[in-house]
Amino acid sequence: MLNLLWGILLIMGIITAAFTGNLESISNTILESTQDAVDLLLVMAGIIAMWNGFLSIAEGSGLTRQLTIRMRPLLRFLFPHLPPSHPAGDYICANFIANILGLGWACTPTGLAAMKELKAFEQERGNTSDTASSEMCTFLILNISSLQLIPMNMIAYRSKYGSTTPLAIIGPSLVATTITTVLAVILCKLLDSNKEVL
Numbered sequence: 001m002l003n004l005l006w007g008i009l010l011i012m013g014i015i016t017a018a019f020t021g022n023l024e025s026i027s028n029t030i031l032e033s034t035q036d037a038v039d040l041l042l043v044m045a046g047i048i049a050m051w052n053g054f055l056s057i058a059e060g061s062g063l064t065r066q067l068t069i070r071m072r073p074l075l076r077f078l079f080p081h082l083p084p085s086h087p088a089g090d091y092i093c094a095n096f097i098a099n100i101l102g103l104g105w106a107c108t109p110t111g112l113a114a115m116k117e118l119k120a121f122e123q124e125r126g127n128t129s130d131t132a133s134s135e136m137c138t139f140l141i142l143n144i145s146s147l148q149l150i151p152m153n154m155i156a157y158r159s160k161y162g163s164t165t166p167l168a169i170i171g172p173s174l175v176a177t178t179i180t181t182v183l184a185v186i187l188c189k190l191l192d193s194n195k196e197v198l
Contacts, residue, residue, distance in 0.1 A: 040160055047156050051103050068093040078142070078185065079135050088117035092139060099143065102152040102173075111143055138188040145184035148177045 017026045058064045071093045072084060082089060091114035098106040115136060122133045132140070151173040158166035 040157075043156055043160050044153075047152060048103075048105055051101065051152060052106060055098070055103070055106060064094065064097065067097055071096065078138060078188070082118075082121065082135055086117065086121060088114050088121055088135075091117055095139075095143060096147075099146045100149050102148045102150045102154075104146075104153060107143065107146075111139075114139060134188075134192050138192070141184045141188055142181065145180040146177055147181040148173055 014023075014026060017023050055064070068090055072089070075082065075089050075092065076084065079089075079092070091110050095107050095110040095114055098104075098110060118133065118136045118139065121135070127133065149170075151169055154169045154173065155166050158169060
């Protein structure tokens with residue numbers, strides 16, 4: 001549906017430009033946009049490479065494992081039915097750490113692995129349905145709310161497009177994501193307690 005909408009808007013823009021004599025500006029804009037896209041891609045590739053390198057170093061040095069161990073009390077609170085030694089816990093912690101650092105692209109593989117392990121956990125408990133479990137829903141909601149201390153994507157975009165203070169986004173981002181995460185935790189706990197009552 002979205003592809004159709006974009007296609008219609010693009011055709012309408014070209015037709016309007018043709019009738020108003022602005023076809024040259026359309027072609028110039030397309031060329032400039034493609035150059036901007038390539039420039040942004042290079043900037044983001046550099047940032048992704050740098051932070052993924054930091055994550056690899058943190059993993060190799062044992063820092064990620066230590067952070068995971070320190071996050072166990074939080075995991076027990078958020079996922080009370082998940083055994084402490086279950087592999088899903090490690091993936092969930094890695095996902096949370098990547099989110100906190102604002103590394104959305106690093107969250108995807110850990111998030112998928114966590115969901116796969118949570119599905120295996122459900123099957124171990126005898127639930128073979130395709131319905132998402134409470135743990136899966138909680139993880140998804142927390143992943144979407146995404147508490148971020150360092151919103152690297154936004155900082156990169158602001159730097160690329162000439163912001164004089166690209167780091168000014170850190171404060172508002174921290175406040176907004178803290179509020180959404182706290183509300184997400186409250187919502188998950190309320191829904192989970194209602195489910196247990198039913």
